[in-house]
Amino acid sequence: MKTSIATVSISGNLPEKLEAIAAAGFDGIEIFEQDFITHDGTPSDVGKLIRSLGLEITLFQPFRDFEGLPDPLRAKAFDRAERKFDLMQELGTDLVLICSSCHPAALGGIDRAAADLHALGERAAKRGLRVGYEALAWGRHVNDHRDAWEIVRRADHDAIGLILDSFHTLARKTDPDTIRRIPGDKIFFVQLADAPLIDMDLLYWSRHFRNMPGEGDLDVTAFMQAVMAPGYTGPISLEIFNDQFRGGSAKAIAKDGYRSLIALMDDVRRREPSAQVDLPQIPERRTVKGVSFIEFASRGDEAAALETILATLGFRPTGTHISKALTLWTQGDIRIVINLETTGYASSAYNMHGTTACDIGLNVDDVEAAVARATHLGASPFQQPTGPGELDIPAIRGLSGSVIHFIDDASGLGDVWTLEFNQTDDQTAEAGLSKIDHVAQTMSYDEMLSWSLFYTTLFDMTKSPMVDVIDPEGLVRSQALETPDGGFRITLNGAETHRTMAGHFLADSFGASIQHIAFATGDIFESAKAFARLGFKSLPVSQNYYADLRSRFDLSDEFLTRLQAANIFYDEDGTGAFLQLYSQPFAGGIFFEIVERRGDYKGYGAANAPFRIAAQKRLLRPKGMPKI
Ligand SMILES: O=C(O)c1ccc(O)c(O)c1
Numbered sequence: 218m219k220t221s222i223a224t225v226s227i228s229g230n231l232p233e234k235l236e237a238i239a240a241a242g243f244d245g246i247e248i249f250e251q252d253f254i255t256h257d258g259t260p261s262d263v264g265k266l267i268r269s270l271g272l273e274i275t276l277f278q279p280f281r282d283f284e285g286l287p288d289p290l291r292a293k294a295f296d297r298a299e300r301k302f303d304l305m306q307e308l309g310t311d312l313v314l315i316c317s318s319c320h321p322a323a324l325g326g327i328d329r330a331a332a333d334l335h336a337l338g339e340r341a342a343k344r345g346l347r348v349g350y351e352a353l354a355w356g357r358h359v360n361d362h363r364d365a366w367e368i369v370r371r372a373d374h375d376a377i378g379l380i381l382d383s384f385h386t387l388a389r390k391t392d393p394d395t396i397r398r399i400p401g402d403k404i405f406f407v408q409l410a411d412a413p414l415i416d417m418d419l420l421y422w423s424r425h426f427r428n429m430p431g432e433g434d435l436d437v438t439a440f441m442q443a444v445m446a447p448g449y450t451g452p453i454s455l456e457i458f459n460d461q462f463r464g465g466s467a468k469a470i471a472k473d474g475y476r477s478l479i480a481l482m483d484d485v486r487r488r489e490p491s492a493q494v495d496l497p498q499i500p501e502r503r504t505v506k507g508v509s510f511i512e513f514a515s516r517g518d519e520a521a522a523l524e525t526i527l528a529t530l531g532f533r534p535t536g537t538h539i540s541k542a543l544t545l546w547t548q549g550d551i552r553i554v555i556n557l558e559t560t561g562y563a564s565s566a567y568n569m570h571g572t573t574a575c576d577i578g579l580n581v582d583d584v585e586a587a588v589a590r591a592t593h594l595g596a597s598p599f600q601q602p603t604g605p606g607e608l609d610i611p612a613i614r615g616l617s618g619s620v621i622h623f624i625d626d627a628s629g630l631g632d633v634w635t636l637e638f639n640q641t642d643d644q645t646a647e648a649g650l651s652k653i654d655h656v657a658q659t660m661s662y663d664e665m666l667s668w669s670l671f672y673t674t675l676f677d678m679t680k681s682p683m684v685d686v687i688d689p690e691g692l693v694r695s696q697a698l699e700t701p702d703g704g705f706r707i708t709l710n711g712a713e714t715h716r717t718m719a720g721h722f723l724a725d726s727f728g729a730s731i732q733h734i735a736f737a738t739g740d741i742f743e744s745a746k747a748f749a750r751l752g753f754k755s756l757p758v759s760q761n762y763y764a765d766l767r768s769r770f771d772l773s774d775e776f777l778t779r780l781q782a783a784n785i786f787y788d789e790d791g792t793g794a795f796l797q798l799y800s801q802p803f804a805g806g807i808f809f810e811i812v813e814r815r816g817d818y819k820g821y822g823a824a825n826a827p828f829r830i831a832a833q834k835r836l837l838r839p840k841g842m843p844k845i
């Protein structure tokens with residue numbers, strides 16, 4: 218299987234784009250004419266540069282407004298094509314994309330377009346070149362792959378074939394299964410893009426909002442299954458027009474593209490067993506059962522503040538590491554490790570970010586398979602030297618340099634707590650916290666697609682729709698990802714400005730990721746009572762909030778009084794209720810949340826987020842203090 222990506226998908230000048238594409242592992246590129254024209258170098262030099270990077274030119278594109286023109290425009294279009302054929306031969310590629318005409322003078326008619334393509338096929342064949350015809354979703358007369366195919370069929374020429382583009386088919390809601398009727402060898406090339414479902418003009422949507430397969434809402438997998446079923450064996454290429462990507466990191470976007478393409482084709486192979494997908498076998502998405510541990514890197518006063526908060530939440534230090542400055546704090550099925558080491562990964566994470574949740578341990582069904590899948594999809598394995606008596610727990614780099622460790626039962630890695638930690642006896646005060654409900658990661662808005670792709674391609678997780686959270690100083694976008702049984706839930710929070718609570722955390726910590734951790738309790742009022750006895754300081758909530766709750770929900774005075782007395786937020790979603798209590802922020806904006814899910818409540822209390830953020834900002838910015 219030849220993997221390819223259009224140069225338009227990546228930021229930078231042509232050599233920068235090519236280097237990023239080659240480094241990500243692609244086999245080839247669709248060269249966008251614009252990227253060639255803006256480059257100062259001869260076609261043959263560009264061809265050489267591309268090949269020296271181990272890439273081939275899978276396609277030259279686009280050639281516009283060709284078919285259906287009346288003379289003398291028609292003759293000119295053929296002359297133009299001959300000049301582009303010259304260019305293709307100098308570059309070293311044999312396939313050109315013609316997109317369906319948008320020319321105001323273009324005449325309709327399937328036979329007229331077929332005759333033009335047949336005539337062009339004759340000219341191309343003389344030079345050993347091929348021409349692929351693509352229906353743009355907004356083409357003047359041809360805007361559906363079924364019509365484009367009928368034109369190609371009637372053109373009836375070996376040098377003329379069809380080019381399919383998932384965006385044009387899926388954006389118009391054309392049934393992708395109609396592709397199954399097209400012979401695989403008449404499909405010359407396949408372009409893939411996803412997009413978020415937004416109701417807008419097709420051309421604008423296509424040129425600005427496309428994203429990598431799996432990052433949007435279109436069923437690119439069903440499209441690709443339909444392409445592969447009839448025996449397509451050509452390149453599979455990403456063609457992504459996206460404003461964010463144009464300004465993003467070339468290397469990171471190319472890596473995301475590769476991850477997206479391999480994960481997609483792996484899905485296609487599993488769902489369409491007859492498809493010939495020539496890819497190495499990779500293990501399927503892993504099941505994450507839950508969070509095994511979260512490790513904080515910390516020092517000094519901040520470590521003391523963290524310990525105090527944990528102690529007032531009913532956690533107890535139940536283990537110390539056999540050789541390192543690590544303390545294990547536990548409650549229910551929750552493990553928090555505080556790492557005070559001055560060498561190694563945690564120490565460098567501390568030096569970079571200050572106190573930070575630098576490592577997350579996930580309970581998976583199969584550690585080896587988790588690492589193998591991640592590495593096939595472009596993740597970097599993480600390793601640091603182990604001391605005597607220490608287990609070598611497999612890990613990968615998450616995004617932003619964080620680390621994810623994998624633990625399973627079968628390999629004995631779950632015994633790390635008894636093997637590497639001396640148990641201390643103090644198992645007393647608990648406050649009913651049972652497990653980690655979710656982990657909230659903060660990032661810049663531009664990174665959100667990348668992170669959601671990372672998690673959804675590695676693990677069996679679905680994403681919920683993005684929600685807007687209003688911070689007094691800006692908007693934060695939030696998206697939840699979760700495993701089918703809710704054993705592992707993550708919320709991604711994308712900040713656009715450093716003035717939001719999330720953005721400030723990001724700036725202050727130089728891009729740390731985990732901003733808060735939510736612990737589950739079966740009875741938040743009982744937990745709150747225990748916390749109060751232990752001296753816990755909750756986040757004060759405004760009186761106005763409770764007055765509003767009274768008007769929004771049918772709650773008794775007694776219940777509202779109990780919520781208010783304990784600073785508990787409340788939400789309902791028709792299937793259940795959600796009760797939330799927050800710690801005060803510490804160490805640059807990290808905080809803990811305690812949640813009780815009642816009934817079948819699925820969300821994360823998004824309706825309460827603006828009030829929580831405003832309350833946190835009131836604390837961080839007492840009257841008279843300068844704005845953060
Ligand atoms: O937006 C465009 O014009 C355009 C050009 C070439 C393509 O392959 C395409 O899908 C869109």
Ligand SMILES: [Mg+2]
Pocket residue numbers: 351382408456
């Ligand atoms: Mg296209």
